[in-house]
Amino acid sequence: MPAIPWLVAPLISLLLQMPAMAWEEGDRQAYNNKMALLKVLVDxxxxxxxxxxxxxxxxxxxxxxxxxxxxxxxxxxxxxxxxTRLSGMRTDLTSCLAVLYNPLASR
Structure with missing residues (x-):
C-alpha cells in the first residue's frame, strides 16, 4: 500500500504542469479553445x-x-x-470601462 502514493504523485504533478507546458510550446490550439469559451461567456x-x-x-x-x-x-x-486582435480587444475593453465608470459617456 505505501507504494501507491509514490506512483500517484508523479501522475498528479504531470497533470498540474500540462497547461503550463502548452503555453511554453506556443500551443495556438489551446489559445483558440480558451478564446472560444470566453466568446460564449462574453456573448x-x-x-x-x-x-x-x-x-x-x-x-x-x-x-x-x-x-x-x-x-x-x-x-x-x-x-x-x-x-492585431489584442489591439482591438484593448480598445473594446477601454470602451466598456469608460461606460462602466462614466454612465453619461454612453449618451
Missing part, C-alpha cells in the same frame, strides 16, 4: 448588459480575454494576427 454577458445593465460582468470577461491574449502574444511575439 451572454453582452445580452445581460443590454437587458439588465450589468456591465461589470462584461468588462471582467473582456479583461480576462485581454489577459489570455496578452500572455499568448508575450510567448509568441511573431504572431501578428493575434497582436
Amino acid at each position: 451572454g454577458a453582452k445580452d445581460r448588459a443590454t437587458s439588465s445593465g450589468d456591465l461589470e460582468t462584461l468588462c471582467i470577461l473582456m479583461s480576462i480575454g485581454n489577459d489570455v491574449t496578452l500572455r499568448y502574444v508575450q510567448l509568441n511575439p511573431a504572431d501578428q494576427v493575434i497582436q
Whole structure:
C-alpha cells in the first residue's frame, strides 16, 4: 500500500504542469479553445448588459480575454494576427470601462 502514493504523485504533478507546458510550446490550439469559451461567456454577458445593465460582468470577461491574449502574444511575439486582435480587444475593453465608470459617456 505505501507504494501507491509514490506512483500517484508523479501522475498528479504531470497533470498540474500540462497547461503550463502548452503555453511554453506556443500551443495556438489551446489559445483558440480558451478564446472560444470566453466568446460564449462574453456573448451572454453582452445580452445581460443590454437587458439588465450589468456591465461589470462584461468588462471582467473582456479583461480576462485581454489577459489570455496578452500572455499568448508575450510567448509568441511573431504572431501578428493575434497582436492585431489584442489591439482591438484593448480598445473594446477601454470602451466598456469608460461606460462602466462614466454612465453619461454612453449618451
